[in-house]
Amino acid sequence: MPTEETFAYREVPVPEPGEGQVLVQTIYLSVDPYMRGRMSDQKSYVEPYQLNEVISGGIIGKVVESKSDRFHVGDKVVGMMGWQHYNAVDASEVRKVDDLIAPLSAYLSVLGMTGLTAYFGLLDIGQPKKGETVVVSGAAGAVGMVVGQIAKIQGARVVGIAGSDEKMDFLERELGFDRAINYKTADNLQKALEQACPDGVDVYFDNVGGPISDAVMNLLNDYARIPLCGAISSYNRTDGDLGPRVQTKLLKSRALIKAFIVGDYAHRFSEGIRDLAQWLSEGRLQYQETIVEGFENVPQAFFGLFKGENLGKQLVKISEPGE
Template sequence: MAAEINQHILLTSRPKGMPTMDNFKFEDIAIPEPQNGQVLLKTLYLSVDPYMRGRMNDTKSYVPPFELNKAISGGVVAEVVQSRSSELEEGDLVIGNLDWALYSVAEDAQVRKIDPDLAPITANLGILGMPGLTAYFGLLDIGNPQQGETVVVSGAAGAVGSAVGQIAKIKGARVVGIAGSEEKISYLKNELGFDAVVNYREAGNIRKALKEACPDGVDVYFDNVGGEISDAALSLLNQNARIPLCGQISLYNLEKADHGPRIQGQLLINSALMKGFIVSNYASHFEEGAKQLGQWLKDGKLKYEENIVEGFDNTIDAFLGLFKGENLGKQLVKVSEPSR
């Protein structure tokens, strides 16, 4: 291949509170050579996700922390530019958990070939990928929304939350979304058909605003954010309510442990279920979930938005933007164009 540069992004120190550029380093490296059974991949798009903030701490979690002075990794759509695999050819487009790098090498079993004719390739990092599957399994398995029930989703304009609300509508539920800007509120109500929306930045008393939006209480609360917003939602639980616990983005950058209402009483008196989950719990059913999401997308029952930041050098800015509420839908970084 023509002489080109390669670069990756390292985590050089563990953030205290909100990460800054000082916690990261861009480093020039050689383009690796694939061995037997491997492919050389050119990064086309990479995903930045809130859960990555947790992996920057040296604490026990559901995935190991990122190692210092090693490349950060995440969801990537890439093009095979050199193959020493019998499974993949040059020009194939794949998705996998890969380093934040311009070029990387992977075993053929580490990546999955994607079909660019089914949907735009970026959809495999969003509605047809981890965010869409997270919404699908968390809502349907734990939340189990029924016709006419009230489903509340926080972080409703994000990649997961917007999918949750739409799937709940498909199942016949009344959907209430919580978001933090008028643009997002308008999108949820006018584009996605949410029944009610609450702007937590403008509401003043979030509990009062949410109670007005949920006159019949809350049957399912899909929790993406934690904090005071979740305190308000949990105060409105109905009997036998279900709470899929997906994320706590409002807490990820706190330097001290958060203290809030103790919720056990609410769960007890309402016979409510709160269950934390991660999407990999459902790995054996990913094909089923992706097939259904793809069908709903094809049928026009699902819509999605992407916020695409151009340029590998803007990756950290795109990541930090997640915690400032800058993204509508899935936050992606476009690194390069496919060769063909």
């Protein structure tokens, strides 16, 4: 588990933008579970962070100086930038966002990476059909809550797994999940799942791995689909991640399990944003954010992801949009 000692703060001069670049002042900074994988020098789908270098992630910011024809001072932009108050980046590395369509923070959540992850993972791999049962682990997280709502839009029955009674209430009462299970307090998770899924599981959107996924695998229907998005239960383990073998269960059910990352669908982002924005405007899609204020609290916000402290997307507010 990362600690405060994992990170160090450095004060450096504000960078000067070069030709074709913009200087962006950070407004919102995103912390995400995948970043934990980048803190390990192991082969992965993205390069690891380098020691003693600035960490990067999704950022919403305001252009305060521009040497590009594409942006003007005051424009709001989103992109992958450093965990800093200011970043000088090429104009091609950021895109303009409109806070008249949705609040700025939404472009890091429901209209950003997490919303697109839910959209493509569920619809492209999960392919839920009307009347099927969709189970979502990490259901009260930024990805999981959108997955469940899209599944409902598709006419599926949705069961969410989360880690507190408050999150269960939110999923059922606010987002319209058919059932929610608190895996931390369930006397027997397997039995709780069986009761919640009397007709078995057709789609399992896996955000967590571990014992929760082991239990869901026992309920797979024939030709079930499993979009594998994450395995946050194992990200900080140092003793390996051992569990039941899944091959027999997949074989008996002829199920499909497919891992993916949202970058696989970069060429289709405009499609996803279009549909997500439409559902949002129609009131068919809701989202929730947990916002911590202050640059000095970035590590604590990151740690909270692994303790289940966030409801929805975890963000850190660094400055006011108008400053």
